[in-house]
Amino acid sequence: MRTEAASPLVTRLLVPLSLTWTEAVQxxxxxxxxxxxAVDTQGVLRRTVTxxxxxxxxxASAAPGATLADLPSNPPICVRDDADATAARRLMEQHxxxxxxxxxxxxxxxxxxxxxxxxxxxxxxxxxxxxxETAFVxxxxxxxxxxxxxxxxxxxxxxxxAFTGVGHAAALSSGTAAxxxxxxxxxxxxxxxxxxSSLTFVGSCNxxxxxGAKPVFIDSEPGSWNMxxxxxxxxxxxxxxxxxxxxxxxxxNLYGQSADMDALLPVxxxxxxxxxEDAAESLGATYRGRASGSFGDVGxxxxxxxxxxxxxxxGVLVSDDASLVARARKLATQARxxxxxxxxxxxxxxxxxxxVLAGIGRGQLKVLAQRVQRRREVFETYRQALSGCEGVEWxxxxxxxxxxxxxxxxxxxxxDAQARRDAVVRQxxxxxxxxxxxxxxxxxxxxxAGAPFFAHAEGADVSxxxxxxxxxxxxxxxxxxxxxxxxxxxLRHALGATSNAVA
Numbered sequence: 412m413r414t415e416a417a418s419p420l421v422t423r424l425l426v427p428l429s430l431t432w433t434e435a436v437q438x439x440x441x442x443x444x445x446x447x448x449a450v451d452t453q454g455v456l457r458r459t460v461t462x463x464x465x466x467x468x469x470x471a472s473a474a475p476g477a478t479l480a481d482l483p484s485n486p487p488i489c490v491r492d493d494a495d496a497t498a499a500r501r502l503m504e505q506h507x508x509x510x511x512x513x514x515x516x517x518x519x520x521x522x523x524x525x526x527x528x529x530x531x532x533x534x535x536x537x538x539x540x541x542x543x544e545t546a547f548v549x550x551x552x553x554x555x556x557x558x559x560x561x562x563x564x565x566x567x568x569x570x571x572x573a574f575t576g577v578g579h580a581a582a583l584s585s586g587t588a589a590x591x592x593x594x595x596x597x598x599x600x601x602x603x604x605x606x607x608s609s610l611t612f613v614g615s616c617n618x619x620x621x622x623g624a625k626p627v628f629i630d631s632e633p634g635s636w637n638m639x640x641x642x643x644x645x646x647x648x649x650x651x652x653x654x655x656x657x658x659x660x661x662x663x664n665l666y667g668q669s670a671d672m673d674a675l676l677p678v679x680x681x682x683x684x685x686x687x688e689d690a691a692e693s694l695g696a697t698y699r700g701r702a703s704g705s706f707g708d709v710g711x712x713x714x715x716x717x718x719x720x721x722x723x724x725x726g727v728l729v730s731d732d733a734s735l736v737a738r739a740r741k742l743a744t745q746a747r748x749x750x751x752x753x754x755x756x757x758x759x760x761x762x763x764x765x766x767v768l769a770g771i772g773r774g775q776l777k778v779l780a781q782r783v784q785r786r787r788e789v790f791e792t793y794r795q796a797l798s799g800c801e802g803v804e805w806x807x808x809x810x811x812x813x814x815x816x817x818x819x820x821x822x823x824x825x826x827d828a829q830a831r832r833d834a835v836v837r838q839x840x841x842x843x844x845x846x847x848x849x850x851x852x853x854x855x856x857x858x859x860a861g862a863p864f865f866a867h868a869e870g871a872d873v874s875x876x877x878x879x880x881x882x883x884x885x886x887x888x889x890x891x892x893x894x895x896x897x898x899x900x901x902l903r904h905a906l907g908a909t910s911n912a913v914a
Contacts, residue, residue, distance in 0.1 A: 415492055415515060415838070416521065417519070417520060417521045418521065418523070418904045419904065420522075420523055421521060421522055423442055424442060424447050424448045424523065425447075425454075425520065426460075426479065427451075427479075428449050428451060428478060428479045428480040429478050429479070429480065430447075430449070430478060431478050431479075432465055432477050432478070432479070435447060435465055435479060436465055439462060444510075444523075444525075445461060445462055445510070446459055446461050446523075447459070447461075448512055448520045448523075449479045450520065453517075453519075454519045455517065455518040455519055456487050456512060456514055456518055456519065457487065458479070458482065458484075458487050459485075459488070460479060460482070461510075464482060468481075468483075487512060488502055488506050488511065489513065490502065490512075490514075491514060491515075492513055492515055492516075492522070493837065495837070495840050496532070496841055496842065499511045499524045500526075500529045503526050503529070509525065509526040510523055510525055510526070511524045512524075513841065522838070522841070524841055528843050529843045533843065533845060533894055534845050535717065535847060535883060535884075535885055535887075536717040536718075536818060536885070536886050536887055537716075537889065538721045538723070539720075539782060539887060539888045540721075540771075540774075543774035543778060544770065544771045544775060546774070547770030547773050547774050548767060548771060550563070560744075560766060561765075561766030562766070563769040563773055564582050564763070564764055564766055564769040566769070566773055567580075567727075567772045568581060570773060570776055571727050571729065571772075574776065574779070575702040575704050575705050575710070575729055576701065577702075577705050577729040577731055578730070578733060579729065579731070579735075580727050580728065580729045580736065581727065581728045581729075581736050581739040581743065582725065582727050582772070583725065583726045583728060583739075583762045583763060584726065584743075584763065585724055585762075586614060586691040586713025586714075586726035587618060587713075588743070588760070588762040589711040589726040589727060589762075590614065590615065590618045590661070590687065590689060590691075590711050591618035591760070591762075592728055592739045593709040593711055594621075594622050594624070594659065594661075595622065595742065596709060596735045597658065597659040597708060599622045599624050599659060600622065600623070600624070600658070601622065601623030601624065602623065602624065603622070604624065604626075604627055604655045604656065604657045604658065605619045605622075605659055606627050606628075606643070606659075606660040606661065606684075607619065607626050607627070607628055607629065607663070607853070608628070608638045608662060608665070608670075609628035609629060609630055609852045609854050609864060609874045610631045610636060610637075610665060610850055610874035610878070611665065611689070611853065612692075612850055613853070613856070613858070614691070614713075615663050615689050616628075616853055619661075626853070626859065626862050627646060627650070627655075627657065627862065627863040627864070627865070628853045628859070628862055628864045628865070629642045629643050629646055629660075629864075629865055630864070630865060630866045630867040630872060630873050630874050631665075631867065631873040631874040632671070632867050632873060633807075633867075633873055634671065634807055635669070635807060635809055636665050636666070636668065636806055636807070636820075636873075637662070637663065637664065637665050637668065637669070637670035637671065638662050638670050638671075639867040639873065640671065640674035640675055640678060641868065642865040642866060642867050643675060643678050643865075647678065656682065656684065657684055658684070659684060659685045659686065659708075660679050660684055660685075661686075662675055662686055662687070662688055662689065663689040663691075663692075664689065664690045664691075664693035664696065664703050664704075665692060665850075666806060666816075666817055666818045666849075666883075667693050667814045667816050667818065668693065668696065668814040668815075669693060669696050669703045669814075672698055672699075672706045673699065685707075685709075686707040686708055686709075687707055687708070687709045687711065688703075688707030688711065689711050690704030690710055691711055691713035691726070692713070692817050693814075693815060694712045694718070694815070695719060695779050695780070695782070696783075696812070696814055696815045697812065697813045698811065698812045699811050708730065708732070708735075709730045710728070710730065711727070711728055712726060713725075714726060714768075714775075719779070719782050719786065719815055720772070720775035720776060720782055721771070721772075721775060722764065722768040722769065722771045722772040722775070723771065725764045725772065740763075742759050742760055742762070743760055743762035743763045744759065744761075744763055745759035746759025746760075747759065782815075785888035786815055786816045786817060786886055786887075786888050787814075787816045789816065789819055789888070789895065790805075790816040790819040790886070793819050793821075793884055793895075793898075793899065796895075796903070797899070797902060797903065799903075800903070800906045802824045802825045802828075803821050803822075803824075803906065804821060804822050804823075805820070806819075806820040806822075816886065817886065818883045818884070819883070819884045819885075820881060820883050820884070821882050821884070822849075822880045823835075823881075823882065824880060828879050831880070832848060832879075832880050832881070832882050835902070835905040835906065836848070838901060838904070838905040839898070839902070839905065842901050844885060844898055844901060846884055848881055848883070849877055849878055849881030849882070849883060852877075852878055854872075854874075855875060884898065885898055
């Protein structure tokens with residue numbers, strides 16, 4: 412089992428018990444952390460030493476040549492290497508201290524957690540709101556257009572359609588709701604088969620079950636981490652043999668990166684099967700100069716709180732077919748018929764976006780280009796900072812496409828990739844930095860056990876390999892330079908890399 416090495420900070424703070432009080436004061440002043448870690452000859456932590464400890468000792472006794480071993484016995488307050496930020500915070504509050512050392516199974520210090528880190532948790536992808544949204548929201552309140560629908564919904568739909576170059580848009584309550592309606596619009600019925608990317612969030616395929624249909628999962632390909640054209644071809648061959656031709660294909664654009672539409676769309680068109688493009692994670696990305704979300708018969712975007720721009724919760728369905736979008740709006744408002752009373756002839760849903768949230772979306776849309784640029788800068792900062800790390804591969808961006816880098820993603824290769832990835836997540840978490848594995852592929856989810864799956868190549872399950880060592884790093888467009896440096900510092904320690912300057 413891999414043993415965690417001491418962090419560079421801990422290495423600087425290690426001192427022997429034979430260090431004199433005077434030397435300890437000088438060392439503490441030079442390091443500037445307000446703490447030293449006193450260890451025995453075996454490297455085991457015997458006590459922590461703070462400014463207060465030394466000051467009280469010197470006031471009580473000015474014995475010449477006194478060493479740290481002469482200080483009053485005070486067993487160190489520390490945590491093991493599997494502790495998280497919550498456990499560290501609890502100890503700090505209980506003992507009114509600002510540092511907690513992390514020790515390995517032998518009691519040797521390997522890391523140090525500081526209260527200032529825990530007070531400034533770094534999230535994976537937090538909302539980033541500015542001033543543009545305020546005017547739209549204030550207008551909604553001033554005009555009393557609070558309930559679903561209203562002028563900001565109309566405006567948001569027009570602006571999303573214009574931005575993506577698609578004819579029409581319907582603003583909805585979530586991206587999942589948009590996928591559900593999109594499937595219905597493309598004719599999915601109970602018992603139908605629907606092809607779907609395997610490496611995705613469960614919201615991409617749960618709506619298939621809402622419709623009573625049966626999913627078939629298609630593997631990723633290495634060049635984009637998105638749907639494999641080779642796997643899609645084999646899935647269609649199987650479907651023809653089994654008389655299970657799909658009603659539609661859900662192509663997911665993963666982590667801000669478009670799928671290879673030039674390779675995938677002709678396969679679907681050749682078989683006469685429509686495409687639902689799940690661009691929930693890729694608003695602002697382009698492929699061959701066209702906007703992500705504009706390639707399918709129906710496109711879907713998400714404005715959940717963690718997306719590149721947000722309405723706190725919401726989604727949009729887009730299509731060049733005006734009749735499809737008109738039907739989406741009807742189904743999203745409980746399928747109410749045009750009558751003076753409430754008349755219903757089919758099942759509808761409460762899926763419309765509110766006027767207030769659409770106002771937030773209009774403000775967010777104005778700064779989308781800046782948000783994309785900043786996330787791309789975050790990705791490049793990580794790539795430069797971790798250039799000395801062996802076995803690290805970054806999510807590719809193939810020629811002709813521009814990813815938003817909604818999340819900065821890498822994959823660890825080599826033996827014990829999953830264990831190493833999980834160790835990195837734990838080490839970041841104890842410093843209040845959120846990181847996550849990439850999506851667990853649908854073919855290995857308990858919910859979809861037994862669903863057909865087509866790998867990229869014989870014996871080559873690309874999506875499972877990406878999940879095994881894949882890692883998503885904090886990627887918010889509001890990350891500061893200091894926060895990025897903090898993340899990179901802990902990443903380099905976790906990955907055992909040599910130090911590289913952070914841009």
